[in-house]
Amino acid sequence: MPEDTTQDIIFVTCTAPVNIAVVKYWGKRDEDLILPINSSLSVTLHQDQLKSTTTVACSARFKEDRIWLNGKEENINQPRLQSCLREIRRLVRKRRSNRDPGADVLSLSHKVHICSENNFPTAAGLASSAAGYACLVYTLSRLLSVEGELSTIARQGSGSACRSMYGGFVQWHMGMRADGKDSVAEQVEPESHWPELRVLVLVVSAERKPVGSTAGMQTSVDTSSLLKHRAEAVVPGRMDEMIQAIRKRDFSTFGELTMKDSNQFHATCLDTYPPIFYLNDVSRRVIGLVHRYNRHYRETRVAYTFDAGPNAVIYTLQPYVSEFVQVVKHFFPPETNGEEFLKGLPVGTVSLSDELTRAIAMDTLPKGIRYIISTKPGPGPRMVEDTSLHLLGPDGLPRTSA
Amino acid sequence: MPEDTTQDIIFVTCTAPVNIAVVKYWGKRDEDLILPINSSLSVTLHQDQLKSTTTVACSARFKEDRIWLNGKEENINQPRLQSCLREIRRLVRKRRSNRDPGADVLSLSHKVHICSENNFPTAAGLASSAAGYACLVYTLSRLLSVEGELSTIARQGSGSACRSMYGGFVQWHMGMRADGKDSVAEQVEPESHWPELRVLVLVVSAERKPVGSTAGMQTSVDTSSLLKHRAEAVVPGRMDEMIQAIRKRDFSTFGELTMKDSNQFHATCLDTYPPIFYLNDVSRRVIGLVHRYNRHYRETRVAYTFDAGPNAVIYTLQPYVSEFVQVVKHFFPPETNGEEFLKGLPVGTVSLSDELTRAIAMDTLPKGIRYIISTKPGPGPRMVEDTSLHLLGPDGLPRTSA
Incomplete structure (x- = not known):
């Protein structure tokens, strides 16, 4: 009314x-x-x-x-x-x-x-x-x-x-x-189904505006045989697996499928002619960081996904948020001046073990990430x-x- | 003997x-x-x-x-x-x-x-x-x-x-x-079949050693469903088309197939889990440069291909070599001191038209390319x-x- x-x-x-x-x-x-x-x-x-x-x-x-x-x-x-x-x-x-x-x-x-x-x-x-x-x-x-x-x-x-x-x-x-x-x-x-699930939006500094998704996806449909295969042979099974992982609150499966699907989407962009690139070198470093972090703990605690741009969206669980944010700050040291680096839901501070930073062993990239928005799943329109x-x-x- | x-x-x-x-x-x-x-x-x-x-x-x-x-x-x-x-x-x-x-x-x-x-x-x-x-x-x-x-x-x-x-x-x-x-x-x-064909190796500055191809391809076979599709459904037809293009010395088809195949290979690397990246931001700029150069002339005069690393190998025809080298120098201004930028077969110097550089309209990236090796098809072992x-x-x- x-x-x-x-x-x-x-x-x-x-x-x-x-x-x-x-x-x-x-x-x-x-x-x-x-x-x-x-x-x-x-x-x-x-x-x-x-x-x-x-x-x-x-x-x-x-x-x-x-x-x-x-x-x-x-x-x-x-x-x-x-x-x-x-x-x-x-x-x-x-x-x-x-x-x-x-x-x-x-x-x-x-x-x-x-x-x-x-x-x-x-x-x-x-x-x-x-x-x-x-x-x-x-x-x-x-x-x-x-x-x-x-x-x-x-x-x-x-x-x-x-x-x-x-x-x-x-x-x-x-x-x-x-x-x-x-x-x-x-x-x-x-949204109440999985209260521990958390989301971090890592906003990356981008030099150029990427190809719009409407034009991009049409070119992909016209030129990428891998996209056709993905749509027909990969996604149906992946939808079923993803729904089961969500129902069971199985983060390991949810995270792994999320990363694989993001990578496959970007693979079909690269198989497009002329190719479309949404990931940049910072995006790739975030991907490397996530895999090294998970490898250190021998489980999938953190997962990335990327849409039609270089920014990473990270899915993780509440107990891992503060450490992973600290890891991001360590490997992408933020500008000390200027706007606050972390926005949204409050995140506790922890100190990182030398063991963890040594295990990740990546070069630092100052200012590679502009800021993080910390959030979680939420309700529909209101x-x-x-x-x-x-x-x-x-x-x-x-x-x-x- | x-x-x-x-x-x-x-x-x-x-x-x-x-x-x-x-x-x-x-x-x-x-x-x-x-x-x-x-x-x-x-x-x-x-x-x-x-x-x-x-x-x-x-x-x-x-x-x-x-x-x-x-x-x-x-x-x-x-x-x-x-x-x-x-x-x-x-x-x-x-x-x-x-x-x-x-x-x-x-x-x-x-x-x-x-x-x-x-x-x-x-x-x-x-x-x-x-x-x-x-x-x-x-x-x-x-x-x-x-x-x-x-x-x-x-x-x-x-x-x-x-x-x-x-x-x-x-x-x-x-x-x-x-x-x-x-x-x-x-x-x-x-090699005598196509005397006009030329090759330029664009050696890119890389910060890290990429994943070795032996380990990389095994992980791809184990995890990428796109790779399986490529091997079974894409490559057989592409081999036939490529052989025909070579026999006919049809550079437009040869170049387009070369670029598509390089992109598809890197797409399957990205579909690998964990994903493998060989292209970096400089590689992507070279890809963009080639497509803009070809678009300007409304034909495929230059084609890129990338193996398991960030360096570009460019295939082109003899009449286009000197201009394209000049274009590379323009958009990737080399270091003025140090080793010579162009090695191998001599390349004439030309001046670029403003129309061409304006049509390409990319930011320059000083020192993005360390040097170019200019060569051509050659004989087998001797x-x-x-x-x-x-x-x-x-x-x-x-x-x-x-």
Whole structure:
């Protein structure tokens, strides 16, 4: 239900999370509907650290649909945005004709103003479009009081956005149908299922902007025979194994599969022609560090995964967080001045044993990592009750716009 | 026939070339016999620039087999060395029993002294073991006057050594037999077939020694499902296409296949667990430079390939060499002092158009490339007639040993 009315404008504000895949999505079989060539699985990160916030306002007074992203007005006619608006309005029409004729306060002809922002810098290299589209679709659904399969709508904004519609551990079924109706996200387990699981985002200094994922994955589909093999012969079994590892809270299997899947995704990028590189020398050092750390303890305590950029996302368990953060600080000594190195959930300090640092035996790389965001699995999208947090003012325009 | 006798010691000295694969060998199906999981194809480089030299001396006076590599005595009991000595002696026995009993000047019980060196630094990251084992086997065969299928013997020293037994364009048939008798090298075309083809070895500054290829490829076979797919489903077709491109001197197809195959090899390294990285940030910049250069001319004029290290080997045609070298110098400005940047075949100087450097539009990376070796396809192993070039002195010990 709409929660606030001011001068015949209705406002709803919601937040939605970032998700980090442990079985990666790379490649579409349908560009328009955003249907993937393989299923995928992700962990939803906690919104206390990373979230998108969206306010949608609806009024008979608005002359046109408009959108502002991170304070800047963007083109509302972008096809993927239009897909989401069209699909959500289709659900409204369907509900009215089916069971609730005439009961809505909102006319379908009313225009919307959308304002969205992230609480994390673009530099963090996190897939802001997933959180952003999940937030848009969820907010519109609350504004227009529609229910039903919303993940298929978010999917049409940005593929992995469908997974941000749920908290905890989420799989995106690739589906078989040409119309995409069965290409939906589903929660495997809620965030409460594995309370010890922790996530560290290691933000790496990057010199160049990498190839965008939309263009990149299309080139991979067109040119990489390894990608086709991965989608058909590797991912189905890996999805089953990953779900079992999560259900059993088996970190060793979860971590190993996560690392293997990240590496295989980047391998298919390299098999693309021309090849695509997302990992840089710092990323590779993080990979080396993780394997040496685990080898020292003779078990998988820490796992890395990389999306379409050089930043590492580390999965680990609560007892290992403080030591591993200290290890990162040791081998990537941070700048002493400037912003704080560790953000998010507090991390205890420990001193490292000489035995451990000797076993890792890597050269240090000062400033290789800019900062760490410490977080954990979290819930799905939420409505914000506090009306003072609306991003749009009483006039339906951004509060912070110039 | 042995060519020199001094004080009852017989000496033979030969040289053998380096080869650079354009369809890569990675993974064995038999570790002892060194049988590969896929066929491969390489270009033999000219020995005027890069070669191994080996002198073998044989005498009743020698008490044991001994070997010196690059001036340092090594363990003769190394299994692969023993394989080569055993197999070549088996050929000698076979020849004697078959058709030439008692005619040999050399007793099978005579011991050998082997001395081998490369004219290129280990830092060049070229597979010195291929040239080295090819040279050893060829030299032994000349000393002991044996003929026959020598590439299967060189293969048992180092897999890719079998391809260095021929000049020009050489394929290594993976073979089907368990005993490896059909896993042989064969010349596709001699070096004279494609006189315009040129090779540039771009020696990159590397901070660490990468994972050795023997250990690396075994881990890949054990853990990478993409490697298995590549060997079974990709390489057979690619071998056929590559041979056709060479026969037709079709550089565009040759270059594109070469780049795709290098990328796919490195993709399977990344799909290995733990992953193996041979390319570094400089390698990636070279890859980017080549694609931008080709894109500017709307044709494949230059192609890269990388083996188990960060150094780039560039294939191109004679008319493009001087410009491309200038492009490399522009984007990787060399040190002004110190050793010369360009070694090997002379390269003309040209000035670059602003249009070209603007089209490439990359940041420069001073000293990213240490030097370039300019060369071309060349012949197979050769006997050295000049006895003053023997690496072993009249006493059967290295001339240069301490």
